[in-house]
Amino acid sequence: LLPLAFLSGFDLKMLAYHHPPVFPALTAEEFPQLRAPPPAAQPAAMGCAGWFQCLGGIALLVPSRFYNKVQDLHQGTGGSAANPLLAYSLIKRLQSDWLNVVHSLEASENTQALKYGYTQVEKDLPDFEDLEGAARALMRLQDVYALSVKGLAKGVFQRASGTHLPDLYSPGQLFPLSADDCFLVGKVAYDMADYYHSIAWLEEAVSLFRVSYGEWNTEDEGSLEDALDHLAFSYFKAGNVSHALSLSREFLHYDPSNKRIARNVLKYERLLVESPERAKAEVGLQRPNVTHLQTRDLYEELCQTLGSQPTQYQIPALHCSYETNDSPYLILQPVKRELIRLQPYVALYHDFISDLEAEKIKGLAAPWLQRSVVASEEKQQKAEYRISKSAWLKDTVDPVIVSLDQRITALTGLNIRPPYAEHLQVVNYGIGGHYEPHFDHATSRKSPLYRMKSGNRLATVMIYLSSVDAGGSTAFIYANLSVPVVKNAALFWWNLHRNGAGNGDTLHAGCPVLAGDKWVANKWIHEHGQEFRRQCGPDPDD
Ligand SMILES: O=C(O)CCC(=O)C(=O)O
Ligand SMILES: [Fe+2]
Secondary structure, three states: OOOHHHOOHHHHHHHHHHOOOOHHHHHHHHOOOOOOOOHHHOHHHHOOOOHHHOOOOOOOOOOHHHHHHHHHHHOOHHHHOOOHHHHHHHHHHHHHHHHHHHOOHHHHHHHHHHHHHHHHHHOOOOOHHHHHHHHHHHHHHHHHOOEOHHHHHHOOOOEOOOOOOOOOOOOOOOOOOOHHHHHHHHHHHHHOOOHHHHHHHHHHHHHHHHHOOOOOOOOOOOOHHHHHHHHHHHHHHOOOHHHHHHHHHHHHHHOOOOHHHHHHHHHHHHHHHHOOHHHHOOOOOOOOOOOOOOOHHHHHHHHHHOEOOOOOOOOOOOOEEEEOOOOHHHHOOOEEEEEEEOOOOEEEEEOOOOHHHHHHHHHHHHHHOEEOOEEEOOEEEOEOOEEOEEEEEOHHHOHHHHHHHHHHHHHHOOOOOOOOEOOEEEEEEOOOOEEEEEOOOOOOOOOHHHHHOOOOEEEEEEEEOOOOOEEOOEEEOOOOEEEOOOOOOEEEEEOEOOOOOEOHHHOEEEOOEEEOOEEEEEEEEEOOOOOOOOOOOOOOOO
């Protein structure tokens, strides 16, 4: 650096200007290798005393005392560039102080403290399975709601091309994804050999990495080269050799010494010479049908459009009414029933519980939530087609459950004392959480549902304990209807015909939650105990 005498007032102003008193800009400008924390991660905002207790300031090595001193020096720099003392201290700081800070014992102690702090909370942080799950959830939302990946990367929820439907969700604040965020989603798809999704997400990653090429982010996992590498191979696997070739050539432009990519380039060139038609071959990539759902299109349409329920005007039998169900319990406060379908019978009871009760039930379940399982042959196990957390609540845990049971008894006229009904199952779906089309009743005699020795699941009462911002409807696939989440309402349907056979028309699903936090509570009522409450009959349609 020039000695003090050679720096003009303007030079000093420029120095001060480039090192404004805003901490993040200051550190990043003065020492680009030091990563400034995002403004939201300031110690006060995070509720901790100094940077060194905070993980928010990862890789931040600057002691707060020095930071405060620097900040004070930057106060009112406008007129003070003429002050020789300040000018001297600025130059000294840039030439010597920072060097001492970076090489200080304090800096290495801070790094150690940062690492120690990280190991303390590490076990509570999301693991790779969580991250993979979150990436899959994004792809699920992309598919089920036909969203454009380009839009998602920008933070908006636009429909993919071809549809002119309005957006399903408009967030108040945009949260665009970074190149590396997109890269990771693409990589998760790539690792599952799902080139349909890897291509869409890696295309976004590549274009974002291109824009910021040369800017290194310590926190990033991938780079432009990584994204080009994975994207080229995805295109090759999808049969598009000419795209694979041009991306691999671009890779070599950035890293000419990579022998593997150089070999790939030769291979792709040879393939194109041997069969030039490959150059033109635009292989239509099929979306993988991971869960082999036969009803996928129907299901997704119902999730997107909230079904096509005929209204009361088309079917007069579908109407709203106050019901007492001959129960003394309901005489003073009848339930508000909205008949949704007669075949299969589906009814929505509005305001079945209060906000207070909903909060209480969620609070009681929260500490017990575990990843939901499904019945598979004789076992219960986790499955990709049901992503949620759930907990069982006995009526002994709180009087609120007792009074809910009383109301369900009054509403249904059924006997729900154990073992004639299961305990209350509280379910929480996070973003992208879903339950693909399924039956609540057992379809095989071996099902674990029969362990209660009270027969099959005759009826379902499902209560919405929350609202959602978008998505999350309950779709009845064959009945061609879907019910939006209505907070505090209870949805009722019969799973079995009067002859005891399962009603195939009750195939239903919980659509993925697009935005929000969805909670439901299930009460499954079994066959036994209802002999005098729901008459049986021989008619297979009844
Ligand atoms: O969440 C929903 O809308 C449906 C849930 C469901 O079908 C179930 O838990 O069995
Ligand atoms: Fe269900």
